Amino acid sequence: MQKEPKEKDPEIPAELPVLTTTETIVYPYTVVPLAVSEKSFSLAVDEAMSKDRMIGIFGAVLKDETSPEETIFPVGAAAVIHKLLKLPDGSIRIIVQGLAKIKQIALAQKEPFPRATVEVLQENEDLTKNVEALMRTVSNQYQKILNLTQAPDELKIAASNIDEPIKFAYFVATMLKLNLAEKQEILELDSVEDKLRRLSFFLGRELELLELSGKIQSEVQKEIGKLQKEHYLREQLNAIRKELGEESEAVVELGKIRAKMEGRKYPEYVLEEIEKEISRFSMLNTSSAEYSVIRTYLDWLIEIPWEIHQESELDIKKARQILDEDHYDLKDVKERIIEYLAILKIKPDIKAPLLCFAGPPGVGKTSLGKSIARAMGKKFFRISLGGIRDEAEIRGHRRTYVGAMPGRIIQGIRRAGSNNPVFMLDEIDKVGTDFRGDPSSALLEVLDPEQNSSFSDHYLELPFDLSKVTFITTANVIDTIQPALRDRMEIIRLSGYTSGEKLRIAKEYLIPRQLAEHGVDASTLEFEESALLYLVDHYTREAGVRSLERQIAKIIRKVAVARLQTKKAGKKITRANIRDYLGPEAVFPEAALRASRPGVATGLAWTEAGGDILFIEAAVMPGKQGLMLTGNLGEVMQESARAALSYIRSNARKLDIKDEFFDRHDFHLHVPQGAIPKDGPSAGVTMATALASIILNKRIRNDVAMTGEITLTGVVLPVGGIKEKTLAAKRAGITTLIVPEKNRNDVAEIDKNLKAGLKFIYTRDISQVFKHAFTHGTSPKHRKK
Numbered sequence: 001m002q003k004e005p006k007e008k009d010p011e012i013p014a015e016l017p018v019l020t021t022t023e024t025i026v027y028p029y030t031v032v033p034l035a036v037s038e039k040s041f042s043l044a045v046d047e048a049m050s051k052d053r054m055i056g057i058f059g060a061v062l063k064d065e066t067s068p069e070e071t072i073f074p075v076g077a078a079a080v081i082h083k084l085l086k087l088p089d090g091s092i093r094i095i096v097q098g099l100a101k102i103k104q105i106a107l108a109q110k111e112p113f114p115r116a117t118v119e120v121l122q123e124n125e126d127l128t129k130n131v132e133a134l135m136r137t138v139s140n141q142y143q144k145i146l147n148l149t150q151a152p153d154e155l156k157i158a159a160s161n162i163d164e165p166i167k168f169a170y171f172v173a174t175m176l177k178l179n180l181a182e183k184q185e186i187l188e189l190d191s192v193e194d195k196l197r198r199l200s201f202f203l204g205r206e207l208e209l210l211e212l213s214g215k216i217q218s219e220v221q222k223e224i225g226k227l228q229k230e231h232y233l234r235e236q237l238n239a240i241r242k243e244l245g246e247e248s249e250a251v252v253e254l255g256k257i258r259a260k261m262e263g264r265k266y267p268e269y270v271l272e273e274i275e276k277e278i279s280r281f282s283m284l285n286t287s288s289a290e291y292s293v294i295r296t297y298l299d300w301l302i303e304i305p306w307e308i309h310q311e312s313e314l315d316i317k318k319a320r321q322i323l324d325e326d327h328y329d330l331k332d333v334k335e336r337i338i339e340y341l342a343i344l345k346i347k348p349d350i351k352a353p354l355l356c357f358a359g360p361p362g363v364g365k366t367s368l369g370k371s372i373a374r375a376m377g378k379k380f381f382r383i384s385l386g387g388i389r390d391e392a393e394i395r396g397h398r399r400t401y402v403g404a405m406p407g408r409i410i411q412g413i414r415r416a417g418s419n420n421p422v423f424m425l426d427e428i429d430k431v432g433t434d435f436r437g438d439p440s441s442a443l444l445e446v447l448d449p450e451q452n453s454s455f456s457d458h459y460l461e462l463p464f465d466l467s468k469v470t471f472i473t474t475a476n477v478i479d480t481i482q483p484a485l486r487d488r489m490e491i492i493r494l495s496g497y498t499s500g501e502k503l504r505i506a507k508e509y510l511i512p513r514q515l516a517e518h519g520v521d522a523s524t525l526e527f528e529e530s531a532l533l534y535l536v537d538h539y540t541r542e543a544g545v546r547s548l549e550r551q552i553a554k555i556i557r558k559v560a561v562a563r564l565q566t567k568k569a570g571k572k573i574t575r576a577n578i579r580d581y582l583g584p585e586a587v588f589p590e591a592a593l594r595a596s597r598p599g600v601a602t603g604l605a606w607t608e609a610g611g612d613i614l615f616i617e618a619a620v621m622p623g624k625q626g627l628m629l630t631g632n633l634g635e636v637m638q639e640s641a642r643a644a645l646s647y648i649r650s651n652a653r654k655l656d657i658k659d660e661f662f663d664r665h666d667f668h669l670h671v672p673q674g675a676i677p678k679d680g681p682s683a684g685v686t687m688a689t690a691l692a693s694i695i696l697n698k699r700i701r702n703d704v705a706m707t708g709e710i711t712l713t714g715v716v717l718p719v720g721g722i723k724e725k726t727l728a729a730k731r732a733g734i735t736t737l738i739v740p741e742k743n744r745n746d747v748a749e750i751d752k753n754l755k756a757g758l759k760f761i762y763t764r765d766i767s768q769v770f771k772h773a774f775t776h777g778t779s780p781k782h783r784k785k
Helices: 039-050 128-146 151-158 165-175 178-186 192-243 249-261 268-282 289-303 317-327 330-345 365-378 408-414 439-447 498-519 529-539 546-566 578-582 590-596 635-650 684-696 722-731 743-746 766-773
Strands: 015-021 032-037 054-062 070-072 075-086 092-109 116-122 354-357 382-385 424-426 470-474 491-493 599-608 612-620 627-630 665-670 704-706 737-741 759-763
Touching: 015 032, 015 039, 015 092, 032 039, 039 054, 039 075, 054 092, 075 178, 092 268, 116 289, 128 151, 128 165, 128 192, 128 439, 128 635, 128 766, 151 165, 151 743, 165 178, 165 192, 178 192, 192 470, 249 268, 249 289, 268 289, 289 330, 289 408, 317 330, 317 365, 330 365, 330 491, 330 590, 354 365, 354 439, 365 382, 365 424, 382 408, 408 424, 408 529, 498 529, 498 546, 529 578, 529 684, 578 743, 599 722, 612 684, 612 722, 635 684, 684 704, 684 766, 722 743, 737 743, 759 766
Parallel strands: 015 054, 354 470, 354 491, 382 424, 424 470, 599 704, 627 665, 704 737, 737 759
Antiparallel strands: 015 116, 032 092, 054 070, 054 075, 075 092, 092 116, 599 612, 612 665
């Protein structure tokens, strides 16, 4: 089917003045207003107006937002200027009508205005069945969009009066909301069928967005209507209640608030704040957003124990009895608590001390806090600070935030129900910090007796007196605690337990507790001492007693199962039958096995879990690479290894080692358990001994363990954690400990029972260490040869 003949298009000159636009695309047969501000384009318009009013208009995009350079599309439209308006600022407004699609062949001139050689592009305008069908589809889509957007009727009529496909396509493309690239795509397509097909896609996309937007708007209106309806019904309900002589919902809530306040005492400034908030609350509508915010705030203000004080039971004898009942040993800790209670009895207004129990896991730090509260006759509350990184966890959130609440301190005070409980801050060494603030800095105000009398929570915005609270903190290590915070604490160290102490704790505390928890009659099951000692030494390796308690619980469960299945089971746990319940031994004494050849030395280390033994392995091989270090060693430990080798090299003649030996050999130091990071200077003596042992081919006594820092001159310097290291040595079956001379006082403070069976050798120089560490005699192959 051929289209109707149309009027002859005006003839387009081969050269035209050029105008570019980044705002829209001018199509043939469409009328478009344009703004021209650049001087060169204004001159191009003047040139066109002085002749045939024809101008070439091309779309363009900026290369980037910061650059004025443009990328000009090669295809544009020849247009005639119908109207021109010059403005006072020098810019002009023109109304143009597109005449034909053109392609820029070459730029004839740039100055004073651009002029280009152009070629008119003919378009396929055949009215085929496909084109006619597409016209109907596009027309229907376009009409739907006009209806959804409530467009003027003139636009609907204008679209329906266009019969020619190409004019219809360009008209719809002009009216449709498309970006510049999509508009240019429509212009550059050759056939009208392709143009209509692409327009149909864009119209479908726009229809989908409009329908979704309408659905969302409808849901919003529905929700608003629901809220209005609820408000209207509430007002009606209040009116009905008023007619019946009943109180409104707001009045009922106010009555509940007043009832809560009865019998409670509040500081004057708190009472003023409560009354102010009640006044605001009474004027609010129940559907108001602030209604629930103020109601929650009032609940917190009313229920916090501002003036509720719990009197301490200051019976020193009873307090000592309670502490002894709950915990074995811990004499220093118990004595410090008794001292505080005694002073509190003499001077009731004394500020509570800030105690920090530092020690490995499982030694009773947390349970000790409960015992202190019981001994003082006060309520106990505990929060764990492990992993806290947000300052708001301590100080609370301001009420401007949705779901705001007070910090954990005020929450704990409210739950405790008094303003002077025993408050435990567990795992204070594991507090973190990030972009949300530093909780450790917030704790400074909480824990400092000079500041916490007026602690201000962000949620309450009222000062609360924390000076009456007995704060207790716990930590595995104190090095990670912020120095300013650590300075405010009285640190009491809790070391690990010996096998004998664990035996007593198991008999007096752990076994009775586990029997009660599992519902087993204590008279029907007995643990022999030899079985418990075997359990401690061969199934657990820890500073505390948590693992020991788990193993005891496992035995009791096995006994309970056996009794239910066979109606009978053993009444006594012995060393002979303990494997029937726990299986093969899990812990073996490594010291005797590992230190059986030259180059293996046993050291003593301190960790978060208490003391431990550490094996240092040394190897010598031909080469010239120097010293190799493996085992996940930290910088300080690596420096200790290099210092140890330097001492041996500088004292080679004293040790009867030839100088050229070091030129022909490499040395390798390895610390097993490479997945565990290790650091610190206390292994320096052990590393030097291992190196000397492999070089001299002398074995190290397998009953000896050592600790100490070494200098380049061989001086042995003191180290920390002597008690914990002594415990570790005793657990591992070590009988002789080589320690620095300057740690003699630390050894003297260790309990005699712990030192029983141990020999301490004090050294000032590494040569003394060698003397006591090596076995007598040398091997057949002496390293100096």
